[in-house]
Amino acid sequence: MGWGEKWPAPAKLNLMLRITGRRADGYHLLQTVFRFIDLCDWISFSPSVDGRVRLRNPIPGVPESDDLTVRAARLLKEYTGCAEGVWIEIEKNLPMGGGLGGGSSDAATTLLVLNRLWGLGLSLETLMELGLRLGADVPVFVFGRAAWAEGVGEKLVAVSVPDRWVVVVKPDCHVDTRQIFLADGLTRNSKPITMTDFLAGDARNDCLSVVGDLYPTITEAIEALSQFGVARLTGTGACVFAEFDSEDLARRAFIELGEVWQVYLAKGVDRSPLHAKLGQGKF
Numbered sequence: 001m002g003w004g005e006k007w008p009a010p011a012k013l014n015l016m017l018r019i020t021g022r023r024a025d026g027y028h029l030l031q032t033v034f035r036f037i038d039l040c041d042w043i044s045f046s047p048s049v050d051g052r053v054r055l056r057n058p059i060p061g062v063p064e065s066d067d068l069t070v071r072a073a074r075l076l077k078e079y080t081g082c083a084e085g086v087w088i089e090i091e092k093n094l095p096m097g098g099g100l101g102g103g104s105s106d107a108a109t110t111l112l113v114l115n116r117l118w119g120l121g122l123s124l125e126t127l128m129e130l131g132l133r134l135g136a137d138v139p140v141f142v143f144g145r146a147a148w149a150e151g152v153g154e155k156l157v158a159v160s161v162p163d164r165w166v167v168v169v170k171p172d173c174h175v176d177t178r179q180i181f182l183a184d185g186l187t188r189n190s191k192p193i194t195m196t197d198f199l200a201g202d203a204r205n206d207c208l209s210v211v212g213d214l215y216p217t218i219t220e221a222i223e224a225l226s227q228f229g230v231a232r233l234t235g236t237g238a239c240v241f242a243e244f245d246s247e248d249l250a251r252r253a254f255i256e257l258g259e260v261w262q263v264y265l266a267k268g269v270d271r272s273p274l275h276a277k278l279g280q281g282k283f
């Protein structure tokens with residue numbers, strides 16, 4: 001591997017999401033199943049001579065120093081004392097505020113790739129801990145496997161979920177995760193379930209009722225997608241998705257829904273495309 005290569009930052013889906021409690025600091029305790037899809041942002045890195053971390057193409061509306069890739073690179077420097085600098089370039093394909101975890105995935109790709117390029121030798125566990133400081137969704141992207149998650153999403157156990165084709169519909173709205181977790185009507189006391197319960201079909205998302213009330217277009221997207229398959233909300237939205245056993249069925253839904261909605265056709269994968277590219281071995 002070398003400088004200048006493009007590295008994938010895949011999207012995730014929450015195949016179910018239950019809120020089972022709340023910590024003293026206000027963060028919510030969850031049970032969720034994460035799986036990756038082969039829809040990706042792409043990030044490349046080149047060395048800078050002045051030791052600074054800079055973005056070649058800041059995302060409109062996101063100040064450079066707030067960008068999760070910049071924050072991830074600065075955190076690595078601060079944690080290790082590394083004096084290197086880097087130029088980061090992001091090819092942004094994943095919708096923001098969509099519940100696909102794009103910003104978190106960009107951060108994880110930055111942590112894993114710079115750890116290699118800068119020769120820092122940090123373990124996956126350490127990178128997951130650093131990731132958690134950036135956001136609750138970052139650890140799973142560092143982990144790189146479909147996972148059953150608890151805590152705020154940092155207690156992860158690898159799981160295998162069936163291979164599926166996926167259609168994702170992106171309603172024309174951005175959902176603020178914080179706003180959903182602050183909502184009065186949010187269910188916060190769901191009974192914990194097991195992976196067996198999930199596999200038997202218990203796959204609801206506790207955020208859906210609040211999200212649907214606040215954003216009627218998300219309810220409409222669920223209704224539209226339900227004509228083709230079982231439609232679910234990922235994370236706190238805005239995206240909704242359905243899984244299909246065959247590419248043909250998925251493609252039919254993708255084409256028909258694409259006449260009205262912003263849609264994506266993707267394949268579910270158990271292993272993150274980033275980890276597949278990084279290969280086995282030491283992080």
Ligand SMILES: C[C@@](CO)(OP(=O)(O)O)[C@H](O)COP(=O)(O)OP(=O)(O)OC[C@H]1O[C@@H](n2ccc(N)nc2=O)[C@H](O)[C@@H]1O
Pocket residue numbers: 014026027028029030032098099100101104134135136137138151152153177178181234235236237
């Ligand atoms: C709930 C999930 C499921 O994947 O939703 P999505 O963001 O993917 O839609 C995530 O865990 C979200 O993770 P992430 O998007 O990284 O959230 P963070 O930046 O850590 O938190 C944003 C805000 O949401 C609230 N928050 C987040 C996670 C959590 N378990 N409990 C919370 O109460 C907190 O108020 C926090 O300030």
Ligand SMILES: Nc1ncnc2c1ncn2[C@@H]1O[C@H](COP(=O)(O)OP(=O)(O)O)[C@@H](O)[C@H]1O
Pocket residue numbers: 059062066067068069090094095096097098099100101102103104106107175177235237238
């Ligand atoms: N590299 C990045 N890509 C996307 N969003 C980013 C990035 N860096 C910071 N953000 C901020 O994080 C917010 C959530 O983005 P994102 O992870 O795409 O959504 P979600 O958590 O709903 O999947 C964005 O609205 C943006 O303000």
